[in-house]
Amino acid sequence: MLKIGDIEMKNQVVLAPMAGVCNSAFRLTVKEFGAGLVCAEMVSDKGIVLQNDRTLDMLYIDEREKPLSLQIFGGEKETLVQAAKYVDKNTNADIIDINMGCPVPKITKCDAGAKWLLDPNKIYEMVSAVVDAVEKPVTVKMRMGWDDEHIFAIENAQAVERAGGKAIALHGRTRVQMYEGQANWDIIRDVKQAVTIPVIGNGDVQTPQDAKRMLDETGADGVMIGRAALGNPWMIYRTVNYLETGELMGEPTAREKIDVSILHLDRLIALKNEHIAVREMRKHAAWYMKGIRGNARIRNGINECTKRDQYVSLVTNFADEVEAEEQNAHQVG
Numbered sequence: 205m206l207k208i209g210d211i212e213m214k215n216q217v218v219l220a221p222m223a224g225v226c227n228s229a230f231r232l233t234v235k236e237f238g239a240g241l242v243c244a245e246m247v248s249d250k251g252i253v254l255q256n257d258r259t260l261d262m263l264y265i266d267e268r269e270k271p272l273s274l275q276i277f278g279g280e281k282e283t284l285v286q287a288a289k290y291v292d293k294n295t296n297a298d299i300i301d302i303n304m305g306c307p308v309p310k311i312t313k314c315d316a317g318a319k320w321l322l323d324p325n326k327i328y329e330m331v332s333a334v335v336d337a338v339e340k341p342v343t344v345k346m347r348m349g350w351d352d353e354h355i356f357a358i359e360n361a362q363a364v365e366r367a368g369g370k371a372i373a374l375h376g377r378t379r380v381q382m383y384e385g386q387a388n389w390d391i392i393r394d395v396k397q398a399v400t401i402p403v404i405g406n407g408d409v410q411t412p413q414d415a416k417r418m419l420d421e422t423g424a425d426g427v428m429i430g431r432a433a434l435g436n437p438w439m440i441y442r443t444v445n446y447l448e449t450g451e452l453m454g455e456p457t458a459r460e461k462i463d464v465s466i467l468h469l470d471r472l473i474a475l476k477n478e479h480i481a482v483r484e485m486r487k488h489a490a491w492y493m494k495g496i497r498g499n500a501r502i503r504n505g506i507n508e509c510t511k512r513d514q515y516v517s518l519v520t521n522f523a524d525e526v527e528a529e530e531q532n533a534h535q536v537g
């Protein structure tokens with residue numbers, strides 16, 4: 205089983221941190237679908253230190269989400285440590301995660317995110333400073349390297365372990381790859397063999413069978429799922445079930461997807477407000493509707509919604525139509 209510090213997860217399935225996605229509304233929904241651990245979207249250390257209102261809002265955690273890992277990013281030791289201390293004392297997160305994978309120039313230019321991957325000594329210095337300053341377990345999420353010429357995954361993971369880090373999540377891509385190409389799972393196996401702390405494998409797990417294959421092939425202690433869970437918390441539920449029983453459950457119906465999208469929207473409204481939530485829901489809705497036949501006909505409508513009730517009536521009518529069409533097809537067939 206996956207255990208980080210003293211925190212024991214009920215299974216090995218982990219929701220990946222995703223900026224703009226993994227707020228409390230989505231995390232709680234995914235948790236209810238059985239995730240062993242949910243990760244929050246990355247939060248800026250400087251935003252925390254400067255007590256920026258919007259940043260502090262990102263630290264909200266519902267008790268029902270726990271165990272939860274809260275990720276911070278930064279490039280300077282002083283602010284990173286200060287932010288970690290704040291999270292340690294003022295939030296109900298169970299784990300403090302440090303981002304060492306974010307590839308976007310806005311972040312790497314500040315010597316944060318994936319930039320650290322070039323320097324195991326910096327990793328050691330930064331992680332030990334945070335570990336010494338907090339009580340909660342500290343973990344790191346990293347990519348395997350900067351580019352093909354600089355793959356220091358093993359050295360970097362060992363630096364995390366020496367510094368007192370309690371687990372590593374490893375995305376098998378370089379920074380330069382961004383999201384291109386295929387994630388390298390061999391490096392996850394190599395890192396797992398090189399450290400004694402838990403390793404969580406990540407990258408391109410698209411189906412429950414992929415999750416099992418990653419665990420089997422790499423020996424990782426956990427499997428982290430990102431994009432496959434967008435608009436699809438069933439991916440988490442089906443994976444947990446497949447790993448436990450070997451049985452592959454069916455995909456959700458259109459009605460189920462639409463009902464959960466409404467629950468997600470209601471949670472976003474409670475978290476933010478209707479104006480922001482309905483707009484934010486547009487991208488989630490596109491993910492929820494993926495795979496439903498005829499979804500193109502409500503795409504524009506969703507993007508024009510500004511009120512909860514508009515969204516609910518649009519998608520509920522759509523679910524009614526899809527069900528009627530399926531019934532007709534069934535009768536004809």
Ligand SMILES: Cc1cc2nc3c(=O)[nH]c(=O)nc-3n(C[C@H](O)[C@H](O)[C@H](O)COP(=O)(O)O)c2cc1C
Nearest residue numbers: 220221222223245246345375407408409429430431
């Ligand atoms: C929309 C989006 C936002 C992301 N934000 C973060 C983030 O805040 N912190 C982080 O460590 N990784 C972030 N990632 C990377 C994911 O956690 C994960 O490593 C990556 O998507 C590969 O896993 P997957 O193939 O299962 O999607 C993000 C990915 C996506 C698609």
